[in-house]
Amino acid sequence: MIPAPAFLANPERFMAFSRWAAPLIGAIAVALAVAGLWLGFTAPEDYQQGATVKIMFIHVPAAWLSMFVYVCMGIASFLALVFRHALADAAAQAAAPLGAAFTGLALITGSLWGRPMWGAWWVWDARLTSVLVLFLFYLAYMALRASLDDETKASRAGAILALVGLINLPVVHWSVNWWNTLHQGASVFRKGGSALDPVYLTPLLLMGLAYTAAFGALWLVRIRGEVWRRRAEAAALRLARG
Amino acid sequence: MHDLFTGKYAAFIGPAFAITAVTFVAMIASSLAHARRWRRRYEELAAAKDAQTEPRP
Numbered sequence: 001m002i003p004a005p006a007f008l009a010n011p012e013r014f015m016a017f018s019r020w021a022a023p024l025i026g027a028i029a030v031a032l033a034v035a036g037l038w039l040g041f042t043a044p045e046d047y048q049q050g051a052t053v054k055i056m057f058i059h060v061p062a063a064w065l066s067m068f069v070y071v072c073m074g075i076a077s078f079l080a081l082v083f084r085h086a087l088a089d090a091a092a093q094a095a096a097p098l099g100a101a102f103t104g105l106a107l108i109t110g111s112l113w114g115r116p117m118w119g120a121w122w123v124w125d126a127r128l129t130s131v132l133v134l135f136l137f138y139l140a141y142m143a144l145r146a147s148l149d150d151e152t153k154a155s156r157a158g159a160i161l162a163l164v165g166l167i168n169l170p171v172v173h174w175s176v177n178w179w180n181t182l183h184q185g186a187s188v189f190r191k192g193g194s195a196l197d198p199v200y201l202t203p204l205l206l207m208g209l210a211y212t213a214a215f216g217a218l219w220l221v222r223i224r225g226e227v228w229r230r231r232a233e234a235a236a237l238r239l240a241r242g
Numbered sequence: 243m244h245d246l247f248t249g250k251y252a253a254f255i256g257p258a259f260a261i262t263a264v265t266f267v268a269m270i271a272s273s274l275a276h277a278r279r280w281r282r283r284y285e286e287l288a289a290a291k292d293a294q295t296e297p298r299p
Contacts, residue, residue: 225277235287
């Protein structure tokens with residue numbers, strides 16, 4: 001038996017916890033974003049990238065979150081598939097649209113940075129292509145769940161697809177090492193420490209924390225919505241039976 | 243910040259920040275609307291069920 005925090009195992013406790021935790025985490029996200037954006041906007045222009053370095057403060061956290069959200073979705077799917085945990089299934093379902101949004105943001109903001117720096121909106125290099133595949137996994141997960149009326153079947157099929165998609169995460173992460181890519185290698189979390197000057201690293205880390213907190217708050221809100229939806233569907237069934 | 247949205251790369255920086263802002267607003271609005279819609283629906287159904295089970299005079 002996997003030990004889980006009490007609020008994760010019990011929907012009632014989760015609803016009580018998330019009611020105050022979601023706005024609190026959301027407020028923390030706003031404070032972190034304000035600090036990160038202020039430091040980011042006042043940072044000097046990069047000697048190579050010029051002013052486009054500012055795009056990094058919104059692109060890199062989106063790219064981090066695209067993978068982090070998928071890891072959360074994968075863990076929740078595993079718990080839903082193996083332990084038939086309804087709240088874990090709701091958590092997986094709630095994470096997918098947020099993950100798709102962060103991945104879409106990473107692709108679009110990356111493209112807006114790539115055009116002036118690389119001279120191309122898009123290149124089929126390993127990093128960009130594997131992130132596009134990640135985006136397609138999110139879309140496929142949502143489409144698969146939406147296509148099945150039976151909640152149990154949708155949960156199982158979605159969980160299997162989400163777990164299969166986990167294979168793509170190491171490819172995304174190490175693609176810049178495994179292949180010769182146009183996309184630069186890791187510059188923040190790497191052996192020997194960050195390659196970034198603190199004037200860029202500090203706002204980048206603040207924005208990373210802001211995105212993570214924003215995801216946490218929105219995830220809680222969406223799980224709450226899923227719990228209400230399932231309760232409403234059960235109530236509709238009881239009402240129909242009389 | 244002085245020439246961020248008017249400088250050489252403004253055509254790329256402005257849309258990047260605008261799209262990010264719009265996406266965040268959409269994520270917040272859709273998440274809150276989803277939760278509120280289903281909570282309201284559940285409360286309506288629960289009230290209807292209560293009315294159904296109340297003994298008739």
